[in-house]
Amino acid sequence: MPRIPSSVIEAMVSHAHQDLPNEACGMVHARDGVAFEAIRVKNDAASPFRYEMNPLQMLKLDRRREDEGESLFAIYHSHVASEAYPSPTDVRMAFWPPGEIDNEPMFPETYYVLVSLKYDPPAVRAFHIRMGGVIEEEPIEVVD
Amino acid sequence: MPVKVLVTSVIQKVVDNQRAFTSEGRTIGELISNIDSRYPGFREQLADEQGVLHRFVNIYLNDEDIRYLKGADTELTDGDEVSILPALAGGA
Structure with missing residues (x-):
């Protein structure tokens, strides 16, 4: 069960609101397995229907994780009008090359967090995307 | 031209689970x-x-x-760092 601090949930929701009408995206870093920070990444697609994380920011965050001993706890993005549930595109893009769902997913240990602005308050849910394109919800435990 | 190569996510699997290693090439x-x-x-994995x-x-x-340089023809010099990252993307 993913334990996520309320401050991290609030940061993701706030980011989702601020990036309207487009989807927002980012990463949650953990230290010793404990999630502690939601980091905004630019959505290069700048679209209400798609996100594509800015690769240079991804690269810098990869270096930060290596240098600081942090790990990639979650990848988050918003759905501005649809459910907080991985879309077929989200599932396809969780594999490399894209759509090769019989490969191991790109980030087997990392949660995919969806923030839906369809609801007020917004819905925030976490998932693992498994080999074969199987979606498993992992109920979030919000911690202080 | 020895260069440092950094790879992320699943691409690390095909290079013996390394995040960074040294290789070479003129381009x-x-x-x-x-x-x-x-x-x-x-x-x-790439092409x-x-x-x-x-x-x-x-x-x-x-x-x-490298899309804004010369793509696959981009020239390398000693000590360059080349990073290879699959996109992180999705949609509603």
Whole structure:
């Protein structure tokens, strides 16, 4: 069960609101397995229907994780009008090359967090995307 | 031209689970060929059978996207750092 601090949930929701009408995206870093920070990444697609994380920011965050001993706890993005549930595109893009769902997913240990602005308050849910394109919800435990 | 190569996520699997290693090449294309000789299957992670790079693979030379340089013909010099990242993307 993913334990996520309320401050991290609030940061993701706030980011989702601020990036309207487009989807927002980012990463949650953990230290010793404990999630502690939601980091905004630019959505290069700048679209209400798609996100594509800015690769240079991804690269810098990869270096930060290596240098600081942090790990990639979650990848988050918003759905501005649809459910907080991985879309077929989200599932396809969780594999490399894209759509090769019989490969191991790109980030087997990392949660995919969806923030839906369809609801007020917004819905925030976490998932693992498994080999074969199987979606498993992992109920979030919000911690202080 | 020895260069440092950094790879992320699943691409690390085809290079013995390394995040960073040293390889060489005069250009990005040659570098990919050299890495593929050492780690068979590397090239197909990045390009189709005609050698065209996948739309969703990002290659950076010292923090510059090679799409804005000369693509696979981008020249390398000693000590360069080449980073290879699959895109993180999705949609509603």
